[in-house]
Every structure is written in C-alpha cells, then in structure tokens.
Amino acid sequence: xxxxxxxxxxxxxxxxxxxxxxxxxxxxxxxxxxxxxxxxxxxxxxxxxxxxxxxxxxxxxxxxxxxxxxxxxxxxxxxxxxxxxxxxxxxxxxxxxxxxxxxxxxxxxxxxxxxxxxxxxxxxxxxxxxxxxxxxxxxxxxxxxxxxxxxxxxxxxxxxxxxxxxxxxxxxxxxxxxxxxxxxxxxxxxxxxxxxxxxxxxxxxxxxxxxxxxxxxxxx
Numbered sequence: 325x326x327x328x329x330x331x332x333x334x335x336x337x338x339x340x341x342x343x344x345x346x347x348x349x350x351x352x353x354x355x356x357x358x359x360x361x362x363x364x365x366x367x368x369x370x371x372x373x374x375x376x377x378x379x380x381x382x383x384x385x386x387x388x389x390x391x392x393x394x395x396x397x398x399x400x401x402x403x404x405x406x407x408x409x410x411x412x413x414x415x416x417x418x419x420x421x422x423x424x425x426x427x428x429x430x431x432x433x434x435x436x437x438x439x440x441x442x443x444x445x446x447x448x449x450x451x452x453x454x455x456x457x458x459x460x461x462x463x464x465x466x467x468x469x470x471x472x473x474x475x476x477x478x479x480x481x482x483x484x485x486x487x488x489x490x491x492x493x494x495x496x497x498x499x500x501x502x503x504x505x506x507x508x509x510x511x512x513x514x515x516x517x518x519x520x521x522x523x524x525x526x527x528x529x530x531x532x533x534x535x536x537x538x539x540x541x542x543x544x
Contacts, residue, residue, distance in 0.1 A: 335365065340375040416447040419480040423468065425459045425489060441467040450476065464489040465507030472515050481518045484508070491521060 335343075339359060343366055346355060352370065356363040369375075423443045430437040439459045443452045452471050456463045472479050484490040492506045502509055512519040 335361065335369065337375040340369045343369045418445055418447045418477040420446045421479050422483045443471050459489045461489050461507040465511045468508060468511045479517050481520060482512055483520045485522050493521065
C-alpha cells in the first residue's frame, strides 16, 4: 500500500498507528516521553484517523493581497464554477475585405518567383485569390479591379498593409497624405471603396500578420 509521506517526516506509519491504538487513559505527555516525541506531535496523530501526511500546499494565494483580495475567485467577473463568458464577435456587413500579397517559392521550372494576391470578406469569408508575376502597384490595382468585378457583393472597405504595392502614403520621412495617383487608390476611388491601412510599425498587422488573420478567419 502506497502511503503519502513528507521527505522530512520523523514519525513512521507504524509509530503513528501505535499512538492511535493507545487508550484514552494514557496521557499525551506519557506517550511523548515513551516515544521521544513532542507532545503536540503525539496529540496530532492520536486525533487523526489515517497515517498519511496532509498537504502542505497553501490554501490561499498570498500574492493576491496587493489586489486587496484573498483568493482568485474574487477577481473573476463570473460566478465560481461557471464557464468563462465568451467575448462577442463584432458583426460586419458583407463588403469589408482584407487584401494581402505573399511571396511564393521559386520553383525550378520557373524563370522567376511569383506572388499570390488574396482577399477575404470578413462577414461572409468569401475568398478570391490570384497568382501574379510581380507585386507592383499596377498588379495590385489590377487585382483589386478583378476582385470588385468577381465579388458577389459591393466592396465598401478595403484593408491592406502599408506596402508600396498598395499605397504611397508612406515615405522615408514618415506618413504623408495620399496623392490619389496610386493605382490601388485610383481603383478604390472609382468604385467608392474606402481604403484603410494597418497601423504602422505594428508586427501583428504587417503583411504576414494580415495573411495569418485571413487564414484565421477562414478557420473559424
């Protein structure tokens, strides 16, 4: 039989059993002298029904005292034992489209690498993909034109990163006003679509981050 004992336990299970078997007429002090134990140790084991050591794990997290609470449940906004409430997902109407471009591996039978342009609608998860020879502004603008023609809904908003294929709003000195001459912006203007950009210098909204978000939307 496996018995849980602390590594520093000074009284073996056999002694604990002997203490528990002693009649009440024998005092704790007499047993402590007979077994060379502390009187409180004798009293503790005589009161217990088993011989296993109790857990020494603290019942309260004292580190929470800085929040003026004594246990973790106090910090929970939901009832103890209930499931954590799900954060509501923001609802979108069809027409809010994410657009991104990704490098494709240079295959041995190809003269140069190609690029995959992808778009996904946030509301319907409708996806449109093309493989193009380059990622120039002209290619991005052409992709958007064909995307608008193929979409089964009106595209009202287009979200991209800050790449030169999508915008001319950024330069070496920082952000500037759009010129209106960029091929991608011209297509947006012609179709009354708002062109939104991801926040600069935020890795989670970079080209890779945006593509990951597109894949995440597809997997929901």
